[in-house]
Amino acid sequence: MSGGPWAGDDRGHNDECHARWVASLNRSTGEPGYQDDWYDFQCGGCRFWVALSGELGKDYGACTNCRSPFDGRVRFEHDGCDCFAAREDESFG
Incomplete structure (x- = not known):
């Protein structure tokens, strides 16, 4: 293992x-x-979804919506909940 952070x-x-x-x-x-x-x-299209870094960030991110039952949890980009809030730029992932 190198001395740097795990990628x-x-x-x-x-x-x-x-x-x-x-x-x-x-x-x-x-x-x-x-x-x-x-x-x-x-x-992956929610404005409160923040992608992880590295390879896992291609499919997973953290929910940061305080109204969602998944706030603070890692979520698959193709999952969803009733607290979805679309991104203004309509981007995904």
């Missing part, structure tokens, strides 16, 4: 994190009850 580029570790974290999805696009209108209200 998050360990594929095995990242895959393990994804497997654990995806188990806590609020809304999974693959579930039969997923509503079509939720597609436009995913975490």
Whole structure:
């Protein structure tokens, strides 16, 4: 290990994190009850979603919305909740 901070580029570790974290999805696009209108209200498009750095930041970020039950938690960019607030620039991720 080098003396600097870990950059998050360990594929095995990242895959393990994804497997654990995806188990806590609020809304999974693959579930039969997923509503079509939720597609436009995913975490990655919310103004309160802050991407992680490194490889995990390509898919995961922290929720910073104090009204959301997920405030302060790592969320998958394709998850969502009822407290979604669209970004003014309509960007995603």
